[in-house]
Amino acid sequence: MSYHETWAEHHMSFTEWLYRYLIGEDMSGPSSSAFYPGPVKLERLPMSAGERTEPWYGPDRGM
Numbered sequence: 001m002s003y004h005e006t007w008a009e010h011h012m013s014f015t016e017w018l019y020r021y022l023i024g025e026d027m028s029g030p031s032s033s034a035f036y037p038g039p040v041k042l043e044r045l046p047m048s049a050g051e052r053t054e055p056w057y058g059p060d061r062g063m
Contacts, residue, residue, distance in 0.1 A: 024035035040058040
């Protein structure tokens, strides 16, 4: 059994490529998509020693 690499060239900006990847298109090869339907969880990092991280969520993706 031999292994064959495949290459794909996408003529688009990185922003468009990232968007397509995150909505579930296979942009890095077969079965390479990363679809997360819910809002993204983010954290505000502490700015001083006495503060803690503060979680917040991005907008609903509507998908």
